[in-house]
Amino acid sequence: MVANGVNKTALHPKGVVPQVEHTEIEEELHEKAHIDYERVAIIANPSVPALYEDALVYETGSAITSSGALSAYSGAKTGRSPSDKRIVEEDSSKDNVWWGPVNKPMSPEVSRNLHL
Numbered sequence: 001m002v003a004n005g006v007n008k009t010a011l012h013p014k015g016v017v018p019q020v021e022h023t024e025i026e027e028e029l030h031e032k033a034h035i036d037y038e039r040v041a042i043i044a045n046p047s048v049p050a051l052y053e054d055a056l057v058y059e060t061g062s063a064i065t066s067s068g069a070l071s072a073y074s075g076a077k078t079g080r081s082p083s084d085k086r087i088v089e090e091d092s093s094k095d096n097v098w099w100g101p102v103n104k105p106m107s108p109e110v111s112r113n114l115h116l
Contacts, residue, residue: 061073089105
């Protein structure tokens with residue numbers, strides 16, 4: 001159970017309390033990422049206003065631009081490195097992926113070990 005003070009904002013003044021039990025994937029995420037259920041709540045499919053408000057409240061450097069877009073500072077390391085991208089090479093992907101320096105193959109065994 002999430003404490004009442006979690007993610008308290010004007011859009012959810014009492015904080016966020018999960019409406020259903022956590023899924024297996026959420027439990028695994030919490031276990032592997034060491035996220036404390038008492039301090040963090042996963043909000044499934046939040047509204048756009050809720051996303052904007054949470055970004056403005058919790059993300060330093062975020063702002064709404066003159067066109068209405070949300071702008072956020074992502075720090076020194078922005079984006080991902082294309083050279084770090086791996087795709088599991090299996091029957092369904094073997095002939096459908098353009099393999100090369102960006103799309104590097106990974107064996108199903110290695111993929112399974114990453115998710116243990």
